[in-house]
Amino acid sequence: MLDLHRLRLLREVHGRGTVHGAARALGYTPSAVSQQLSVLEREAGTPLLERVGRNVRLTAAGLVLVRHAATLLEGVEAAEAELASVAAGRVAGVVRIASFQSAFLRIVAPAVRALAVTHPNIRVEATEGEVEQAVPALRLQQLDLVVGDEYDGQPRPVHADLQREPLLRERIRVVLPEGHPEAKAERVKISRLADIAWAACQPGTGHREMQVRVCREYGGFEPDLRYSSDDFLILLELVRTTGAAALLPDLVLRHGTPGAVVRRPAEADVGRSVYLLTRRARTPAIDVVAAALRAETSAD
8 A cells, every 4th residue: 555645755756856955945954855766666576766966856756656646635625625515515725826016915915814704714824935936836836826926928838737817007216316317207207217226136036137137138238237236115115215116016015115206107007917817626725715815915
C-alpha cells in the first residue's frame, strides 16, 4: 500500500527539483525527506529518483506515481471539504490565498471581512506573495487561490492545470514629486524623465521589468534605478521624500498621493491586468471565496 504522505513528498521534489527545495517548502530536514522517499521506493519496488548533478529527477516510474498522486490528493482535498460542509451544515473548509500587496489591501482584505459575515465556516488564510513564488505553491496544493498581475507586453506563463479568470484592469501612472518641472503637464513625456532617479520593485519582478521596458521603449533611455522595494507604498513614499519617479498602478494610488502628482504617460497608455488563478478542480469553499474576490472588484 502506497503512503499518501510519501506521495506528496515525491510530488514536491518533482515540483521543486531538489530534495533541499522540497524540504524547505514543507518544513522538513532534507535527511527526513530522503528517508521517506527511500521507504516509498521500497513500497513501489522500483527506483523513483535519479541524481543529475546536484539535482534529482524522477524516473519513468516516479513520473507515473506523481501523475496519480495529483489525482489522489485532489480527491482527498475534495473529500475533506465535503466532510467539513456536512458537519457544519453549510459550505465550510480552509481556503489559502496569496496575493501581491496592492490587491491584498484593496481586494483580498475586504473580501475576507465580508466572508467572515456571510460564510463564517470558511477559514481564509491569506498571505502576501508575488506570482513568481505563489504559482508553484498553488500547483503543489499549498495554496488554493492566487491573485496575480500581468503587465502589458509581459505575458505570464500559461499552465494547463490552472484556471485563470480576470478580476480587473488598471492603468499605470507616472508618479512624480510635486516640484518636478514635468509635474505641471497633463500627460508626462517619459522621454523627459531621463535625468531623474527611479524607484521600482526588486530585480526579477514584473513591475521592474515593466518600468525598464517603458523607459527604454518610450523614453529612449536606461532608467537610474536607485531605489528598490517590493512594497508599493514604500515606492510611493520614496517619490515623496527623495524626489524619485515611479510607475505605479491605480490600486496603489486610489486613496490619494499627498506630496506627489500622478500623471498619464504621453507616449502611450500602459496597463496591467489583475487576475485570479486556481486549480481546475475547485471545492465549493474555493468557489465561494473566488466569488467574494470578484464582488470586491465589481464594487471597486
